[in-house]
Amino acid sequence: MIKTQNLTKIFRTEEVETVALNGVSINVEDGEFVAIMGPSGCGKSTLLNILGLLDNPDSGDYLLDGEPVANLKEKDRTRYRRGRIGFVFQSFNLIDELTVEENVDLQLRYMGVPSKERRERVTEILRKVGLSHRAKHYPQQLSGGQQQRVAIARAVVGKPKLILADEPTGNLDSKSGLAVMELLSQLNAEGTTIVMVTHSQHDAQMASRIINLFDGQVVEGSERIL
Structure with a gap:
């Protein structure tokens, strides 16, 4: 599903040049659940943003899926990822003015799915x-774990083939975090490919x-299968 070769990303200001990615090559097969640590x-996170077509290297x-996507223009990246890639972030990114069902429905509206x-x-x-x-509650009426489950539902x-999760339990207590991880594992068992950034060994x-990763590179010999 995912194949990268020598990805490089440099952030520049007038005084500083920061190499965020330095020759990153990875492969992720259909149906895998891969953690990036x-x-x-x-x-x-820079790597995850590129994998999710939020940025270009x-x-x-x-x-x-076998298609070259490293150099797509922004409007093409948006069109390509819609319906193909699902995002789950640490900060939930829910819209406070919308109910739970409205937050989830928004993704389908963007995709043009009939009512x-x-x-x-x-x-x-x-x-x-x-x-x-x-369903009729608003995000501020939910616990952190419930808000993250809404984000996963959205x-x-x-029905994307790929879910990208950036520290999905970072704002949660251990019990809520476990529930979220069990939900991601269930989705993976049903065939969804998941790539997750995390600090948590658990x-x-x-x-x-x-x-x-270390200093923008895959650590030699560090990749391992559990």
Whole structure:
């Protein structure tokens, strides 16, 4: 599903040049659950943003489902990832003015799904994540764990083949974090490919493979299968 070769990303200001990624090459097969680990500032989130087509590398190749996507223009990246890639972030990124079901439905609206099908799919995914009884509630009426489950529901309601998760349990207590990781593991068991950035060794143990980054590079010999 994912193949990168020598990805490089450099952030520049007038005085400072920071190499965020320095020749990163990874492969992720269909149906894998891969955790990316490393210290703060090692390039984990930068890599995830490129994998999710939120940004382009400065150089290197990126194939997604066999298609070259490293140099797409912004509007093409947006169109390509819609319906193909689901995002789960540490900060939830829910819209406070929308109810739970409206937040989840928004993804389907962007995809142009007809209203009847949208209602059916939102109802089904909220049942799956255990939030049917919270459909009419607003994000501020939910616990952190519930908000993250809404974010996961929104990420998967479009039926993407790939979910990218950036520190999905970072703002949660241990019990809520475990529930979120169990939900991600369930989605993976159903065939969804997941790439997750995490600082948590405990969370990483639930993945099938770990890739370690340091100073923008894959640490030689660090990639391991659990």
